[in-house]
Amino acid sequence: MAKRVRRDSLVVNNFFTLASIIIITVVLTLYTKFFPHDKENTKNQIEKLACEKTSYTYSKVFNENLLKKSINAVEKGYYKLEGSYLKAIHQTSKIEEVINLDEVNSTYISSLGFQPKEDLEKFLKIKYEIIENDKKDPNKKNEECKLNAGSVMTSFKINSTEIFRVYTDFQFMYNNAIKERIDCSIKVYKNYVQNYNNK
Secondary structure: OOOHHHHHHHHHHHHHHHHHHHHHHHHHHHHHHHHOHHHHHHHOOOOHHHHHHHEEEEEEEEHHHHHHHHHHHHHOOOOEEEEEEEOOOOOOHHHHHHHHHHHHHHHHHHHOOOOOOOOOOEEEEEEEEEEEEEOOOOOOOHHHOOOOOOOOOOOOEEEEEEEEEEEEEEEOOOHHHHHHHHHHHHHHHHHHHHHHHHO
């Protein structure tokens, strides 16, 4: 009789264990299918472009909805470029000799594919910084920090609200190397816009 009771309780335990596993599986399946993933997962799903793989490139979305709309401003020419240098301090700066800001502006315009209009009251601000790598900076103790010649940082803003940022390194202090990274930055921006608009 005691064996029978033990066997019955074992069957009941096994039944509840199996029922629990089935319930957990169903809940996890429903959660992954119907609940939205966080932005980081969405970001990870956007495939990197070939130009991002050739040199370190980092991008961040700050406002998905404004990012999706920003391409309309670009296509209508409702944007302004605002650029500057971040020059080396601990070594002789050469960045201005390599590329001037007029050339940088022309490269951005060419990559965007649309001319900016004049005298705009409302516009998308594309702010960029050509950063010269200060290899003699005593704070740069990591050797990897000294490998690149510099970086291009591009920020897209609407009403002073940052919506998207791209940061990319150039390995050599050449005019064409900098232009190539600018072109890559705009390709990354357009790739994100396209992916978010197709979601």
